[in-house]
Amino acid sequence: xxxxxxxxxxxxxxxxxxxxxxxxxxxxxxxxxxxxxxxxxxxxxxxxxxxxxxxxxxxxxxxxxxxxxxxxxxxxxxxxxxxxxxxxxxxxxxxxxxxxxxxxxxxxxxxxxxxxxxxxxxxxxxxxxxxxxxxxxxxxxxxxxxxxxxxxxxxxxxxxxxxxxxxxxxxxxxxxxxxxxxxxxxxxxxxxxxxxxxxxxxxxxxxxxxxxxxxxxxxxxxxxxxxxxxxxxxxxxxxxxxxxxxxxxxxxxxxxxxxxxxxxxxxxxxxxxxxxxxxx
Numbered sequence: 001x002x003x004x005x006x007x008x009x010x011x012x013x014x015x016x017x018x019x020x021x022x023x024x025x026x027x028x029x030x031x032x033x034x035x036x037x038x039x040x041x042x043x044x045x046x047x048x049x050x051x052x053x054x055x056x057x058x059x060x061x062x063x064x065x066x067x068x069x070x071x072x073x074x075x076x077x078x079x080x081x082x083x084x085x086x087x088x089x090x091x092x093x094x095x096x097x098x099x100x101x102x103x104x105x106x107x108x109x110x111x112x113x114x115x116x117x118x119x120x121x122x123x124x125x126x127x128x129x130x131x132x133x134x135x136x137x138x139x140x141x142x143x144x145x146x147x148x149x150x151x152x153x154x155x156x157x158x159x160x161x162x163x164x165x166x167x168x169x170x171x172x173x174x175x176x177x178x179x180x181x182x183x184x185x186x187x188x189x190x191x192x193x194x195x196x197x198x199x200x201x202x203x204x205x206x207x208x209x210x211x212x213x214x215x216x217x218x219x220x221x222x223x224x225x226x227x228x229x230x231x232x233x234x235x236x237x238x239x240x241x242x243x244x245x246x247x248x249x250x251x252x253x254x255x256x257x258x259x260x261x262x263x264x265x266x267x268x269x270x271x272x273x274x275x276x277x278x279x280x
Contacts, residue, residue: 032058038103040096047096051109064257065110067097067137071121094130101136112136116253120144120196121204121233125182128212131193132185139256141249143196144204144233147186147212149177155205186215192222194252196245198231222256224248 002022004015031052039046053060097117104110116139119127124145131140146152150170153159166180167173178184193216197209209225216223226248228241235241 029055031055038100040099061108062111064114067117069119069123069126071123093126094133114257116257128182131191132182132188135190137191139253140191140193144201146204147208148183149181152208157202189221192256195225197227198235199227199229201233203233
């Protein structure tokens with residue numbers, strides 16, 4: 001973001017920046033993007049996403065893939081692979097995501113042995129759900145994602161939205177609250193999972209992330225939880241936390257993104273007892 005100066009509204013197109021806070025990005029070779037469409041073979045719905053290619057690798061083949069799922073759940077963005085859904089069950093949304101991965105593999109764009117998935121908020125919930133349904137992802141990054149519908153409904157600041165998405169209150173739609181909650185299928189997870197949460201999150205209570213971490217710990221799945229102090233759902237308080245969050249996630253991808261190594265080979269003994277820690 002830069003500061004621009006104009007004398008009147010008619011000068012918008014010719015406005016000149018008077019700051020250069022992000023000049024570094026003008027000197028970098030940034031990723032290139034392209035629209036990507038695929039079809040869900042079950043309902044024949046055509047879905048649009050955006051592919052980000054690594055610098056100097058535009059339209060290359062056999063690449064690693066990180067499926068980054070947006071939050072919302074009503075949201076679209078121009079800087080990520082986006083999947084837009086409207087009041088769909090988690091099962092339907094996960095099918096759309098897996099169809100996209102299948103198509104990318106079929107087109108030769110991505111390497112089927114180097115797949116990862118992640119997301120924040122609703123994207124975190126879908127990440128949690130996906131890794132209970134498939135083993136194809138080598139690594140997962142879950143940010144502020146729900147794992148237990150009922151307890152989330154009781155603690156979040158917008159329970160009416162969850163009731164709407166689930167088709168009723170917990171006592172009105174108990175099967176939905178249980179059948180689509182990842183917590184009841186945690187024993188199906190085999191994917192090393194990195195978890196991010198804000199200590200003061202009222203939208204998706206931090207307890208949801210701790211439940212996920214505890215379950216994976218007892219199941220022996222590589223897991224790491226980072227809880228940021230005094231941060232809410234979108235973590236707006238301390239921008240320096242980004243200098244912790246992003247490198248930690250990148251290290252996770254580098255460590256677990258190669259399917260040719262199993263979890264025992266990738267995990268040190270020091271990681272096994274407990275992964276959760278809080279930044280001070």
